[in-house]
Amino acid sequence: MGDTYVTLKVREALRSAGGSRGQAQRILIAMALEDEQLLRGLAQPFLKAIAGSAVERVARATKDGDAVIARSSAPVAASRGSARPQRRLSPTALDALVAQIGQGERAPLANAASGAEVSPDQASAMKTLAAAFRSRK
Known part of the structure; x- marks a missing residue:
């Protein structure tokens, strides 16, 4: 190994x-x-x-x-002190996003769990993250 x-x-x-x-x-x-x-x-x-x-x-x-x-041996629930619900990408959408980072492709992402498209805020946040990682290279 x-x-x-x-x-x-x-x-x-x-x-x-x-x-x-x-x-x-x-x-x-x-x-x-x-x-x-x-x-x-x-x-x-x-x-x-x-x-x-x-x-x-x-x-x-x-x-x-x-x-x-x-x-406690019970599962722990995440608590960040905010009242707004957490939004998460489905595994399929996350895989699509990771595949696009650094490739220059801009295909629309959909949240496969709900069938709804990713919100503009969520898309903007992911673009900001991708740009931050690109600038590090």
């Missing part, structure tokens, strides 16, 4: 994608879903950050942080 195996698979994905990084990412993800050794090799360098992010997300979702988690 060394870097060599992962590197070989990344190069294979790049060759299959004809040098397109975006397409190579999609190919590599598909390969990793079928190959546990590849998935572990890709995730290993980021495992500490992934675990830290999960712990932080759950700890923030509770009012009293770790004290509430230690006392």
Whole structure:
């Protein structure tokens, strides 16, 4: 499960994608879903950050942080102190959005769970996020 195996698979994905990084990412993800050794090799360098992010997300979702988690084994509901309902993209819409980032494509997104189109505010927020990530590169 060394870097060599992962590197070989990344190069294979790049060759299959004809040098397109975006397409190579999609190919590599598909390969990793079928190959546990590849998935572990890709995730290993980021495992500490992934675990830290999960712990932080759950700890923030509770009012009293770790004290509430230690006392209760029940699922924790997110509480941000705002009265407005949370809006979330469906997994299909999120996948479509991620596929578009950096590709210059602007296909209309629909929320597959409800069949409704994404609101202009939500679309604007996602465009702002995408622009922020593009400017970092």
